[in-house]
Amino acid sequence: MKRIKLIxxxxxxxxxxxxxxxxxxxxxxxxxxxxxxxxxxxxxxxVNITPNTEYAWKACHCFAxxxxxxxxxxxxxxxxxxxxxxxEQGEYxxxxxxxxxxxxxxxxxxxxxxxxxxxxxxxxxxxxxDEIIQTFDKIEQTDDILNAFTGVFDKYLPVINEKNEExxxxxxxxxxxxxxxxxxxxxxxxxxxxxxxxxxxxEY
Numbered sequence: 503m504k505r506i507k508l509i510x511x512x513x514x515x516x517x518x519x520x521x522x523x524x525x526x527x528x529x530x531x532x533x534x535x536x537x538x539x540x541x542x543x544x545x546x547x548x549v550n551i552t553p554n555t556e557y558a559w560k561a562c563h564c565f566a567x568x569x570x571x572x573x574x575x576x577x578x579x580x581x582x583x584x585x586x587x588x589x590e591q592g593e594y595x596x597x598x599x600x601x602x603x604x605x606x607x608x609x610x611x612x613x614x615x616x617x618x619x620x621x622x623x624x625x626x627x628x629x630x631x632d633e634i635i636q637t638f639d640k641i642e643q644t645d646d647i648l649n650a651f652t653g654v655f656d657k658y659l660p661v662i663n664e665k666n667e668e669x670x671x672x673x674x675x676x677x678x679x680x681x682x683x684x685x686x687x688x689x690x691x692x693x694x695x696x697x698x699x700x701x702x703x704x705e706y
Contacts, residue, residue, distance in 0.1 A: 535682070543606075545610075619687060
């Protein structure tokens, strides 16, 4: 795993801010990166993987497969039609029909990444306080895990808050970094275990 990057911030505000601000991840799993705590490339702390750069077409903003297409064939009959629409919308100033998204994608598969993920998750379990890990152990194994917005992980929040009150500022930050990472890994583990793959798009 990468070394933990400590970003000092007011941890007591993290969970409230998370509900209104932050960067999202979506795809086979959904959720939001912890504001002021979690990097958008945190998956790389769980498995050895290189992200894919995501592109979108100008004017229509559809997903762009730039290695295969030179314009959006879903929305336009010809490249010229796409160019004209981009010009009308003022998006063709650089003579390019696509732009890089503020996100990157990860494609994980069980055969390649599952054991490494389990190993790193087990290592995290030795560092995260037992009281918090016990709340994860009680989570019912259903597809709700794939979507953090279902509230499936909410039960550990009171435990974290209680633990944070006992620790100094730097230790609180360390705990939150690790729990945020463990939560993401927990979702990926369930997805790989039950479907064999996990594709995630991460905003940055």
